[in-house]
Amino acid sequence: MSNEPNPTNPLREGLQARPMPQPCNVVIFGASGDLTFRKLIPALYNLAADGDLPAATNIVGFARREKTDESWRAELRDSTEKCSRSGLNEDVWGGFSKRIHYQCSDFTNSEGYRALREKLDAIDAAGGAAGNRLFYLSVSPTDYDLILRMLAESGLNKPRLGAWTRVIVEKPFGTDFATAESLNESIARAFAERDTFRIDHYLGKETAQNIMVLRFANQIFENQWNNRYIDHVQITSAETLGVEARGPYYEKAGALRDMVQSHLLQLVCLTAMEPPTSLTADSIRDEKAKVVRSLRRLSPEDVATDIVRGQYAAGAINGKPVPAYRAEERVSPTSMTETYVALKLHIDNWRWHGVPFYMRVGKRLAKGGAEIAVQFKEAPRVLFNTDSDAPLGPNQLVIRIQPDEGISLRLQCKVPGSVLRIEPVKMDFHYGASFGKQSPEAYERLILDAMSGDATLFARRDEVQEAWKFVDAIEQAWHAADTKSALCEYASGTWGPKEADELLARDGHAWRRM
Numbered sequence: 001m002s003n004e005p006n007p008t009n010p011l012r013e014g015l016q017a018r019p020m021p022q023p024c025n026v027v028i029f030g031a032s033g034d035l036t037f038r039k040l041i042p043a044l045y046n047l048a049a050d051g052d053l054p055a056a057t058n059i060v061g062f063a064r065r066e067k068t069d070e071s072w073r074a075e076l077r078d079s080t081e082k083c084s085r086s087g088l089n090e091d092v093w094g095g096f097s098k099r100i101h102y103q104c105s106d107f108t109n110s111e112g113y114r115a116l117r118e119k120l121d122a123i124d125a126a127g128g129a130a131g132n133r134l135f136y137l138s139v140s141p142t143d144y145d146l147i148l149r150m151l152a153e154s155g156l157n158k159p160r161l162g163a164w165t166r167v168i169v170e171k172p173f174g175t176d177f178a179t180a181e182s183l184n185e186s187i188a189r190a191f192a193e194r195d196t197f198r199i200d201h202y203l204g205k206e207t208a209q210n211i212m213v214l215r216f217a218n219q220i221f222e223n224q225w226n227n228r229y230i231d232h233v234q235i236t237s238a239e240t241l242g243v244e245a246r247g248p249y250y251e252k253a254g255a256l257r258d259m260v261q262s263h264l265l266q267l268v269c270l271t272a273m274e275p276p277t278s279l280t281a282d283s284i285r286d287e288k289a290k291v292v293r294s295l296r297r298l299s300p301e302d303v304a305t306d307i308v309r310g311q312y313a314a315g316a317i318n319g320k321p322v323p324a325y326r327a328e329e330r331v332s333p334t335s336m337t338e339t340y341v342a343l344k345l346h347i348d349n350w351r352w353h354g355v356p357f358y359m360r361v362g363k364r365l366a367k368g369g370a371e372i373a374v375q376f377k378e379a380p381r382v383l384f385n386t387d388s389d390a391p392l393g394p395n396q397l398v399i400r401i402q403p404d405e406g407i408s409l410r411l412q413c414k415v416p417g418s419v420l421r422i423e424p425v426k427m428d429f430h431y432g433a434s435f436g437k438q439s440p441e442a443y444e445r446l447i448l449d450a451m452s453g454d455a456t457l458f459a460r461r462d463e464v465q466e467a468w469k470f471v472d473a474i475e476q477a478w479h480a481a482d483t484k485s486a487l488c489e490y491a492s493g494t495w496g497p498k499e500a501d502e503l504l505a506r507d508g509h510a511w512r513r514m
Contacts, residue, residue, distance in 0.1 A: 050440075062103045260361060
């Protein structure tokens with residue numbers, strides 16, 4: 001079989017000409033969990049519907065709850081019909097569901113792993129995936145070490161001759177540097193780094209993938225992608241949802257650990273990285289790791305002035321009243337957990353010296369979405385920009401990550417007529433309108449990459465640990481200070497605490513309204 005990519009297939013087009021995905025047995029630990037039903041199985045089904053899932057690929061669920069193959073398939077059919085981006089085609093589902101199997105076992109039970117090995121061997125003997133195995137840990141992080149140890153003790157982590165075994169680990173990758181390092185050691189005892197895929201679904205989104213193409217395939221942008229022309233960068237991830245039923249998890253994590261350490265810092269890396277020497281996974285991840293190492297570490301004094309943390313109070317979303325965070329289910333009524341963080345960062349290298357990166361993430365905000373806004377410096381105050389009371393606005397490039405993936409560029413243009421009047425206009429690109437098809441879901445791309453052995457869009461061990469070093473300094477400063485006075489309150493349905501607006505106002509900037 002040729003490993004050359006198919007140039008007519010959009011899923012084969014990406015950051016590099018990756019190998020074709022190979023058939024494998026996908027084993028999902030935590031098969032009865034929400035992620036499996038809402039994301040993983042619909043993603044695998046969509047790949048099958050698009051003809052991108054290798055025909056010999058099988059799926060084996062591994063979980064504690066008593067189920068049969070048939071009962072699990074029936075549950076998955078209902079959830080896939082609701083969650084699949086393309087709906088559900090009965091003919092496609094009929095063929096796809098025959099490849100779904102279930103193994104009931106506690107994660108601590110060695111007999112369950114022995115039975116799993118026998119099941120996988122039987123699938124391979126019936127014309128399956130030739131021994132290739134992809135283990136997906138869709139479980140609580142507290143179970144990672146146990147499952148990894150049991151896979152190693154049972155020998156399931158060892159590939160057959162000519163085959164491969166790989167593991168996908170869901171975030172969070174630890175809760176601080178020490179736990180991340182410990183988790184990475186656990187992974188390393190069972191799987192080589194090249195076979196380890198730490199998944200961050202933000203990196204599977206089309207627009208996130210397109211950042212490097214936008215920069216390095218378009219000379220018009222990359223020549224000005226530096227501190228000579230860029231004034232500042234804003235990265236926003238906003239949700240209208242509250243904590244919902246995730247109170248116990250969120251009480252331990254908070255917005256900083258849950259979103260900044262992973263998703264937002266990954267977007268900073270893609271925005272700020274230097275051109276890689278090639279499009280191989282490690283060349284790209286080398287440059288991303290350099291960005292994290294170049295982040296200026298924040299002293300306790302810096303944390304006090306350059307970071308705002310907040311917690312949502314009662315308010316209204318879309319005209320409907322919603323409770324305060326402290327009134328949410330299974331949340332402490334005296335909780336000091338942040339649901340909002342705004343940060344001012346600096347990248348200490350030649351390209352970005354003097355350019356602030358502002359990031360904000362929050363729940364129960366006025367509008368949901370994620371974007372990167374690159375604001376260029378103003379035109380000189382001559383010719384068309386001479387009115388100091390009403391200066392022309394700066395050019396701004398906005399990369400929308402979700403929900404409406406695309407790119408927009410704000411320019412200054414003359415209004416038609418005999419009088420010289422200038423107004424900003426927006427050049428807008430939408431993925432759906434331009435390409436006439438839905439973008440694949442993030443998990444579709446990432447699962448396919450793991451089957452291909454392409455780790456480009458996955459976090460490497462050093463990236464994760466360096467990010468935790470940066471975040472740990474912030475957490476330590478928070479806990480050493482008077483945390484009550486440092487936590488700002490904001491009404492649900494607003495854009496966050498006023499202190500976040502003041503953070504930018506001190507530099508003469510303002511948050512972009514999405």
